[in-house]
Amino acid sequence: MGLGAETVEEKGEAKTVRGEDYLALIYRLSEAGVEARLSMIAEELRVSAPTAAKALARLRECGYVERRGFSYHLTEKGLRVAxxxxxxxxxxxxxxxxxxxxxxxxxxxxxxxxxxxxxxxxxxxxxxGMPDRCPHGNPVPARGARRGLPLSRAGRGVY
Structure with missing residues (x-):
């Protein structure tokens, strides 16, 4: 499956629909407080671990995700898309x-x-009328919302 052949255009930068699926999954896992590990990502997207690893490496090269230890996290660029x-x-x-x-x-x-x-x-x-929740009760992210700095990314003494 890889990143797929379908693309969506965003500000002149071609991204794949499958790549967006990876970013959205990492977002939802993070939202639920779950670490986005390779095995979980592969399982959720129903791909093999090597396929997921290849896709995540490509997203990492493009600046959408970063790897910390065994888990993947969205960069600011990846967060906007997700x-x-x-x-x-x-x-x-x-x-x-x-x-x-x-x-x-x-x-x-x-x-x-x-x-x-x-x-x-x-x-x-x-x-x-701009709903704030989906039918499952999950919050709808604000359109173009800017977020503060998460404490996990803030330096010591910055809060």
Whole structure:
């Protein structure tokens, strides 16, 4: 599977849909307080460990992720992409459940296929009045939100 052949254009930089899946997964694992280890990433994305390692190495070379010990973390660049994908996914889930009557499980599956389409999520967001939670209760990341410095990345005495 690798990073796949489909691409999505963001500010002139071609990224693969599969690469975005890796970034979104690392985001969701981090959000849940779980370390994004190679074995877990491979299992969640249903790829072999060597395939996941190759994809993560490519994302690392492009500046989207960094490896600390045995776990992978998003860089600022990776976080921007991941937040956009997760935001799109959760807003589209709301459209599918609230407007089209899908159950949360089928909405999740359909949203996974549609999360890479920015225009759809933007229209859904406006139509729904900018929802702050998905049907599963997870927060919808704010559009273009800037975050403070996580304490785990702050130097000693910086808080």
């Amino acid at each position: 937040e956009r994908i997760v935001r799109n996914h959760r807003v589209v889930e709301r459209l599918l459940t609230d407007v089209l009557g899908a159950n949360p499980r089928e909405a999740h599956e359909l949203a996974h296929a549609l999360e890479h389409v920015d225009g759809l999520a933007e229209l859904a967001d406006r139509y729904l």
